[in-house]
Amino acid sequence: MLLQKHVRAWTSRVARQLSTMASSAASNTPMEDVIRAKITEALKPSRLEIFNDSSKHAHHKPMVGSTSKETHFRLVITSEAFKSKMQPARHRIIYQLLKDEMAQEGGIHALQLRTMTPEEEQRLKEREAAETS
Numbered sequence: 001m002l003l004q005k006h007v008r009a010w011t012s013r014v015a016r017q018l019s020t021m022a023s024s025a026a027s028n029t030p031m032e033d034v035i036r037a038k039i040t041e042a043l044k045p046s047r048l049e050i051f052n053d054s055s056k057h058a059h060h061k062p063m064v065g066s067t068s069k070e071t072h073f074r075l076v077i078t079s080e081a082f083k084s085k086m087q088p089a090r091h092r093i094i095y096q097l098l099k100d101e102m103a104q105e106g107g108i109h110a111l112q113l114r115t116m117t118p119e120e121e122q123r124l125k126e127r128e129a130a131e132t133s
Contacts, residue, residue, distance in 0.1 A: 031070035031101060031108065038097045039077060046118055047078035053112075071109040078121045090115040 027033050032050050039048055051074040075094070082090045091113050095102070102108045116124070 029070065032073070034101060035073065035075070035098060035108075039075075039094070042097055043077065043079040043081045043093070045077050045079040047076065047116075047121065049076040051075075071106070073108060073110070074112040074114075076114045076116075078116045078118055080118060082115050082117045087115065 029052070032052060035050055036048065039045060052070060053072040053074050054070055077094070081093070085093075094111070094113055094115070098108060098111070100107075102111075
């Protein structure tokens, strides 16, 4: 019984990964799709915003000759998984999740990260609301 449960869980994970790979292959934004899938699966964020800033950096010397249109990203992530973790630890989590995409030729060249817990996001919203009043 326990073995069947593990096999079903493993099969489900493999099916999700294959589905993500298949949709990424047909997508105009395969790197963004992989970023979204990995972060969503690992961190279950209440907020995930992905901004592709690659066009702003295409003229930089290291980007000359690169055919990739997905090299520079700005991510805003709110997740319970960040509770009790300082910013460097949160960033290490993201870098670990995306290490393969950062290592590949034409992959992610730069990430700008803004990571928050739901409570931190709420305080930020309250502070912004107070400033506009």
